[in-house]
Every structure is written in structure tokens, then in C-alpha cells.
Amino acid sequence: MLDVEYEPLTGSPDALAGHAGAATRTAERLDDARGRLVGIVRALDGQHSQAVADARARVGDVAERLSLCAGVLRATASTLHRHADRLGTEQVAAALAIARRDDALRREQHWREEADRIRLETLPALVPTPAESAQQHLAEVRVTEARDAAHAAEAEWRRARDAKRTASLDAARSIEALADARAMGRFVGSGESVAAFQRGWARGSAAAGVVDAMRAGDSSSASGRSRLRRAFAAGDAVFWSAFWAATTPQELYQALGLDPLDEELARVIGTGVVRWSTSATPGELAAFGRSVVDGLMPTGIGLSEQSAVAAVLLSAALPGQVHAAAAEALERRRESGWNADAELAWTAPVTIAVANGLLAHPQAALDHLAPADDELLARRARLWFGLAPPDGWPDAGEAVTGALAAAVLFGSRSPARGDQTRSALLVAHATQHLPGGLLAAPGTSDLASARVARAYEPYVPVFGEAVVDADGERAEPGTRETERRPGGPSASQRAVVQPDLDAFALVDVISATSTSEAAAGVWLGVGDRYHDAMLAAGFGGASGGESGGHEPLDRDLQDLLAQEALRDVGAIAGALQADTMQVARERQGTLDGAVEGASFLAGAVTVHAAPAVSIGVTAATGLVPHLTPDHVAPVKETVLLNEQSLRRRYAEAAYSAAIAAEVEGGMPAARAAERRAALDPDSAATRGAFRQTYDLTADLRRQLGDNR
Amino acid sequence: MAQLDLDTATLVAAGADARAAAEALGWHDLPRSAALTGDPTLADALEHQARAWTLTHRALEAELAALAHALRQAAEVFDHAELRSADHVAALVAGAPVRPHGTARGTGPLTGAAR
Numbered sequence: 048m049l050d051v052e053y054e055p056l057t058g059s060p061d062a063l064a065g066h067a068g069a070a071t072r073t074a075e076r077l078d079d080a081r082g083r084l085v086g087i088v089r090a091l092d093g094q095h096s097q098a099v100a101d102a103r104a105r106v107g108d109v110a111e112r113l114s115l116c117a118g119v120l121r122a123t124a125s126t127l128h129r130h131a132d133r134l135g136t137e138q139v140a141a142a143l144a145i146a147r148r149d150d151a152l153r154r155e156q157h158w159r160e161e162a163d164r165i166r167l168e169t170l171p172a173l174v175p176t177p178a179e180s181a182q183q184h185l186a187e188v189r190v191t192e193a194r195d196a197a198h199a200a201e202a203e204w205r206r207a208r209d210a211k212r213t214a215s216l217d218a219a220r221s222i223e224a225l226a227d228a229r230a231m232g233r234f235v236g237s238g239e240s241v242a243a244f245q246r247g248w249a250r251g252s253a254a255a256g257v258v259d260a261m262r263a264g265d266s267s268s269a270s271g272r273s274r275l276r277r278a279f280a281a282g283d284a285v286f287w288s289a290f291w292a293a294t295t296p297q298e299l300y301q302a303l304g305l306d307p308l309d310e311e312l313a314r315v316i317g318t319g320v321v322r323w324s325t326s327a328t329p330g331e332l333a334a335f336g337r338s339v340v341d342g343l344m345p346t347g348i349g350l351s352e353q354s355a356v357a358a359v360l361l362s363a364a365l366p367g368q369v370h371a372a373a374a375e376a377l378e379r380r381r382e383s384g385w386n387a388d389a390e391l392a393w394t395a396p397v398t399i400a401v402a403n404g405l406l407a408h409p410q411a412a413l414d415h416l417a418p419a420d421d422e423l424l425a426r427r428a429r430l431w432f433g434l435a436p437p438d439g440w441p442d443a444g445e446a447v448t449g450a451l452a453a454a455v456l457f458g459s460r461s462p463a464r465g466d467q468t469r470s471a472l473l474v475a476h477a478t479q480h481l482p483g484g485l486l487a488a489p490g491t492s493d494l495a496s497a498r499v500a501r502a503y504e505p506y507v508p509v510f511g512e513a514v515v516d517a518d519g520e521r522a523e524p525g526t527r528e529t530e531r532r533p534g535g536p537s538a539s540q541r542a543v544v545q546p547d548l549d550a551f552a553l554v555d556v557i558s559a560t561s562t563s564e565a566a567a568g569v570w571l572g573v574g575d576r577y578h579d580a581m582l583a584a585g586f587g588g589a590s591g592g593e594s595g596g597h598e599p600l601d602r603d604l605q606d607l608l609a610q611e612a613l614r615d616v617g618a619i620a621g622a623l624q625a626d627t628m629q630v631a632r633e634r635q636g637t638l639d640g641a642v643e644g645a646s647f648l649a650g651a652v653t654v655h656a657a658p659a660v661s662i663g664v665t666a667a668t669g670l671v672p673h674l675t676p677d678h679v680a681p682v683k684e685t686v687l688l689n690e691q692s693l694r695r696r697y698a699e700a701a702y703s704a705a706i707a708a709e710v711e712g713g714m715p716a717a718r719a720a721e722r723r724a725a726l727d728p729d730s731a732a733t734r735g736a737f738r739q740t741y742d743l744t745a746d747l748r749r750q751l752g753d754n755r
Numbered sequence: 756m757a758q759l760d761l762d763t764a765t766l767v768a769a770g771a772d773a774r775a776a777a778e779a780l781g782w783h784d785l786p787r788s789a790a791l792t793g794d795p796t797l798a799d800a801l802e803h804q805a806r807a808w809t810l811t812h813r814a815l816e817a818e819l820a821a822l823a824h825a826l827r828q829a830a831e832v833f834d835h836a837e838l839r840s841a842d843h844v845a846a847l848v849a850g851a852p853v854r855p856h857g858t859a860r861g862t863g864p865l866t867g868a869a870r
Contacts, residue, residue, distance in 0.1 A: 096842050109822055215797045228808055
């Protein structure tokens with residue numbers, strides 16, 4: 048503070064008014080220029096050529112920028128004028144107070160001297176006369192009156208100083224609102240006024256002040272929350288820009304304390320963050336995502352409550368940069384945490400919110416979970432799929448598995464070889480971590496299981512090979528490029544790059560995600576779609592797959608392809624939980640429709656802000672019936688019975704397609720059946736191909752299931 | 756032939772206004788000392804605002820100066836009847852390289868070339 052007690056208040060209203068006048072004149076110049084330019088733009092209306100369009104765009108752009116700068120200058124001038132007036136008023140008040148004080152001090156001095164003089168004069172007489180006593184008393188009264196007047200003047204000076212200070216802070220806030228040139232450019236560019244921007248900014252700053260007061264204990268939690276609820280509900284993008292410019296997520300956690308968020312407050316905070324994101328730069332988005340996680344307390348009482356607020360701040364409707372940055376910060380916490388189980392449990396709402404965000408942004412999911420750095424990818428696969436709270440994720444693992452599925456479906460469908468490689472490597476690593484991590488925790492839901500199954504769908508072509516080649520040693524995660532021959536067995540594959548999968552872990556994944564008929568049905572659907580696509584590639588599209596336009600292969604290649612497909616689906620079928628199979632087969636058709644294609648992911652994510660407690664309750668959950676988890680009952684007869692029915696289920700399609708193709712070519716049906724006997728579901732070749740993997744994975748499943 | 760509802764005077768005035776605006780922005784300054792404002796917080800806010808807008812002001816100043824030049828050139832075109840096509844004038848205003856073509860007339864009065 049520059050002001051010295053009972054000295055004139057500092058500052059120059061005249062100079063401020065002068066600057067305000069200059070700013071106004073500059074604004075007028077800019078307005079004049081803008082008016083002329085708008086006239087030129089209008090003159091160009093009706094002309095149609097590239098040159099005219101370019102000229103109109105250039106002149107129009109300059110006119111808009113002139114308008115913005117003029118508006119800001121005018122707002123600045125208005126603030127300076129207002130402040131100059133208030134400063135002048137308070138300076139005058141202070142000057143008057145100083146003059147009154149000086150006068151009072153002079154009078155006090157005068158009457159004090161007068162009282163001393165009377166006392167000295169009456170001293171020799173020992174007893175003053177009544178007149179002398181009256182004079183003495185009067186002088187002392189005058190001294191007191193003068194001192195009171197001086198005190199009053201001093202109080203008036205302090206009032207003027209405080210009023211000046213308040214005016215200065217008001218002006219500063221108003222000016223600060225004009226300093227975010229980029230935000231203002233966007234706001235004014237959308238047709239709003241600079242004054243409206245200032246008003247929104249002032250409201251956002253005031254809400255930040257409420258947060259400060261709540262942290263300092265100056266405002267009760269209930270009244271502070273009530274004020275925030277009202278302010279947040281009316282907040283626009285400018286409001287939120289001002290709010291987050293003045294408040295960190297950590298400060299918001301501290302202000303909100305230990306009471307759970309009510310639904311309305313959670314809603315307006317979540318909506319507000321999304322509004323703020325519309326005017327934030329990528330750098331600001333990432334910084335926000337980091338600060339939401341970094342602002343959480345390290346551990347202890349209150350972390351769960353802060354995590355619930357953080358989850359609200361990480362709405363899935365935000366851009367993916369927010370979730371990617373938050374995910375990184377979350378990983379740092381996990382790697383440096385002293386109590387992994389408590390950390391996972393207490394920050395579970397944040398994990399779920401981040402994963403739901405990645406699920407909503409498949410490219411961000413791939414980029415984050417499967418970075419180009421293999422070592423980093425391996426570490427992230429462990430942190431996301433190898434860990435879970437002791438009691439499982441509150442959302443039954445649906446968000447984390449959703450992020451995996453989103454990343455893999457995006458990467459495996461990408462035409463870029465690099466994306467495919469990262470996606471395949473992610474699945475290879477996740478396969479090793481899921482059985483002992485996320486899938487080992489209790490309570491994995493059918494939807495989570497379904498999402499895992501869908502993440503493996505692009506890689507069914509290597510299932511058979513992984514199982515047949517398993518030699519007892521754990522296979523290291525890796526990738527391989529498959530040959531894509533026109534019309535050949537691999538033509539149906541979208542993903543050219545496939546993972547090197549560990550058969551033991553793969554069987555464990557399938558087994559753990561098929562513990563109900565609903566979940567097993569999704570795996571059957573995965574096998575069906577793959578098998579249909581392979582037949583379409585081999586038999587010319589009769590099965591309606593993506594390769595429907597191809598010429599049919601020759602008979603030998605068709606036989607080879609059918610057997611390869613059987614081997615791959617046999618690996619899935621054998622790994623499924625046996626006693627769920629019967630019902631799974633019956634219901635599989637219904638379930639496939641529910642989880643088919645892009646709608647499976649898009650419909651499953653909660654994209655609007657919601658209280659942390661409701662995150663994870665997704666639309667898709669309702670599509671998968673709740674069913675009692677299976678209790679493993681590895682009865683050999685059941686397995687064999689299932690083998691026969693499943694083999695026929697798959698093999699009959701190829702056999703029928705082959706015979707139909709022969710008949711269409713003019714061959715009698717009986718002859719065709721004989722000619723394509725190799726594809727007969729009960730032939731030795733077909734049985735051998737299917738059982739080559741079915742028996743192995745059925746055995747592996749029983750062995751691993753018994754160990755659990 | 757495309758015709759423009761423009762005249763030399765309009766283009767000259769627009770160019771002059773653009774140049775005046777550029778100069779005004781160049782001169783423009785805000786009080787940034789606490790001795791003037793009477794408060795360091797307000798002085799800081801003004802300093803912050805000035806810094807935040809400097810780039811925008813400088814860029815606009817340069818663009819206004821360039822546009823003023825382009826408008827003056829466009830005004831000069833109106834003194835040469837054989838160059839008065841809408842495309843030609845527009846190209847000059849847009850700042851693109853111009854290859855004279857066409858002889859369209861401006862519809863407004865010709866009040867003389869810009870100087």
C-alpha cells in the first residue's frame with residue numbers, strides 16, 4: 048500500500064482520466080476504420096469470384112479485430128474513468144479529513160497551552176478563584192473536544208483510504224477480465240459484447256472468492272455450497288475461465304471438505320467444466336487433467352471425498368487430452384504410493400472417470416494405453432490391467448475394460464501399421480496382467496467381460512496358433528505381421544498386425560470372462576463373427592461377411608481356411624466355462640445384437656457429468672441380463688458334449704456353403720456331399736481341426752480353474 | 756462484366772482511416788505506474804492487460820498499415836479505366852499479386868486518384 052497515514056491519498060485522477068480519454072479516442076479511430084471497412088465488405092457483396100471472396104474475408108477479418116480492440120479499449124477507458132472519479136472523490140475526502148485533523152491538532156495544542164498557562168498563573172495562590180477554576184476547566188474541555196475532532200478526522204481519512212482501496216480492487220478485477228485476449232476474442236467473436244465478457248468474468252472471480260472464504264473458514268460449508276451452486280448453475284464459458292484462472296482443483300477440494308457432493312452441485316460442476324473446456328487450449332486441458340489428480344491429498348481421511356469431486360471434474364464429455372493427462376498423473380501416484388491397495392480403493396472414482404473418458408475418446412485411449420515406447424506401454428498395461436482394489440472396482444471393472452476395448456478397436460481398425468502394432472502389443476501385455484489383476488478381483492460384471500471379449504475380437508485369427516504352439520513356457524508379449532493374401536484365409540482380417548499371445552494367460556482371460564451365460568454368449572458371438580468372415584472370404588460372400596465380393600477359393604484352400612477357422616474358434620470354445628454353455632448358446636443371438644459394433648462402445652459410456660457414485664452405471668449394463676456367476680464344474684462329459692455341439696455349430700456352416708457352391712455349379716447334391724466330405728462336421732479332418740485347440744484349452748481351463 | 760459499388764473516394768477514405776487506426780494503436784498506452792493509479796494491484800492489472808494485448812495490437816497495426824496500402828493501390832486503379840474489373844480491385848484489396856485483365860467499370864463517381 049502506497050498511502051501513508053494522514054497524508055494525501057496517492058494517485059492521479061487527472062492522469063487516469065487523460066489515459067481514459069486517449070483510449071476512448073483510439074477506440075473511436077478504430078470504430079471509424081471499422082465502419083469504412085464494413086462499407087467495403089458490403090460493396091463486395093453480390094460479387095462472386097475467388098478474388099472477391101479473399102478480399103471480403105481479409106477486410107471482414109480486420110473489421111472484426113478492430114471491433115474487438117475498440118471494445119476492449121472502450122471498456123478499459125470506462126473503468127479508468129470510473130476509477131478516476133472514485134479516486135478523486137476519496138482524495139478530496141481524505142484531504143478534507145487531513146485539514147480537519149490539522150485544525151483539530153492545532154486547537155488541541157492551543158487549549159493545552161492555555162490550560163498550562165492558567166495552571167501556572169494560579170499556582171502561587173494555592174487555591175484558584177472560581178473564575179480561574181472555570182477558565183481551567185473550559186481549557187481542558189476544549190482540549191478534549193479538539194482531540195475527539197482529530198480522531199474523527201483520522202477515522203474519516205481511513206474510511207477514504209479503504210474506499211479507495213476497494214475502488215482500486217474493483218477496477219483491477221475489471222481490468223483483469225480484459226487481459227485474456229484469446230478467451231475474449233472467442234467470446235466477442237461469437238457475437239457477445241466486451242461488457243458481457245466483463246460481467247461473466249466478475250461472476251467467476253466472485254465464485255472463486257467464495258471458494259477462498261470456505262477454505263479460510265469465513266463461510267460455512269452449507270452456505271458456501273449454496274452460493275457456489277447458484278453461481279455455478281448460471282456460469283457460462285467466461286465465468287468458468289475466470290473461475291479456473293483463480294482456483295485450482297485442490298482449492299475446490301479443500302473448500303468442499305468432507306461432506307459428499309449433492310447431486311445438483313455435482314451436476315453444475317460437471318457441466319461447468321465442460322463449458323470451460325470449449326474455450327481452453329490443448330495445453331490448458333492437459334494441465335487441468337493433471338491438476339485434478341495432482342491436487343488430491345496423498346492419502347488419509349478425505350481422499351475418498353476428494354476423489355469423488357475429482358471424478359466429477361473429469362466428465363467423459365471433456366476432450367480426451369484431459370483424461371490422458373489425468374491418467375498419467377494417476378499412474379505417477381500409483382507408482383509412488385506407499386499403500387497400493389488403499390490408494391486404488393480410495394481413488395477408484397478417479398480411475399473410473401479417467402477410464403470412462405478414454406472409453407469416450409478411443410484415439411486418446413490408444414495413444415495413452417499403447418504409447419509408441421514399448422517399455423512405457425508395458426508399464427501402463429500393468430498399472431491399468433494388472434491392478435484392482437481388493438474388493439474390485441466399484442463399477443465392476445466396466446470403465447477400465449471399456450478403455451481397453453476402445454483403444455484396441457480403434458488401433459486394430461486403423462489403416463496405419465503403427466496403430467495396429469501398438470494395439471496388438473497392448474493386448475499381448477494386457478493378456479498377461481488381466482488374469483492376476485483386474486479379472487482376479489471380485490465382481491467383474493457381464494458388461495466388463497463383454498468388453499474384454501470385444502478387445503480380443505480382432506485377434507481371434509491367432510488364437511489357434513497360440514494354443515497349438517504353447518510349449519509350457521510363458522510367451523513374451525510381442526507382435527507379428529500376418530500375410531494378407533487376396534482371397535486367402537487372412538483376407539477377412541482387418542488387423543494385419545497380430546499379437547503374440549500367451550496361451551495360458553489367454554485361456555485364463557476367456558475363462559474369467561465367461562462365468563455367466565451372458566458373458567459366454569459374447570465370446571461365442573466373437574467366434575461366430577470371425578467364423579462368418581472367414582467363410583465369406585473362402586466361399587465368396589455367401590455368409591455375408593466383409594469379404595463378400597471375393598471370388599471363391601479353390602477347394603483345397605477352402606478346406607484349409609475352414610480348418611483354420613475351426614481351430615481358432617475351437618480355442619475360444621474350449622476355454623469357455625462348460626456349464627454355462629448350454630444357456631449361452633440359446634441366448635447368444637440376442638446378446639450379440641446388444642453389444643454389436645460401434646453402438647456397443649458409444650452407448651455404454653456416460654457422457655454427461657454425473658455424481659461420482661453413478662459413474663459406471665451405463666446404458667449398456669441394462670442390455671446384459673444379470674445372471675448368477677457360474678461355479679466351475681469341469682465334468683468331462685459336459686465338455687465332450689459341448690465339443691460335439693459346438694463343432695457342428697461351426698463346421699456345418701462351412702459344409703453347407705461348400706455343397707451349395709458345388710450345386711450351384713451344376714453338381715448333383717449327393718455328389719457334392721461326397722466331394723466335400725472333408726468339411727463334414729463329423730469327418731476326421733474337421734473333428735481333428737476343432738479338437739486340436741478345443742481339447743487343449745478345455746484342459747487348460749480346468750487346470751487353471753482348479754487352482755483358483 | 757462485374758461492377759463494384761465503390762468509388763475512389765471511398766477507397767481513399769478507408770485507406771486513410773485504416774492508417775489512422777494503425778497509428779492510434781501504435782501511440783496507445785495505458786497507465787502502468789502505481790503513482791498514477793494510486794494502487795499497485797491496479798497498476799499490475801493494467802500492466803498485465805497491456806502485455807496480453809501487445810501482440811494483438813502489433814499484429815493489427817501491421818495488418819491495418821498493409822490494408823491501407825492495398826486500399827490506396829485499389830483507389831489508384833480507378834484512375835485507369837482499362838483496369839477497373841471487380842476481380843482486379845478485389846485482388847488488390849486481398850493483397851494477392853495482380854495480373855490486369857478485363858475492363859469492368861466502377862459504378863460510382865470517380866473522384867480522383869489516391870495520393
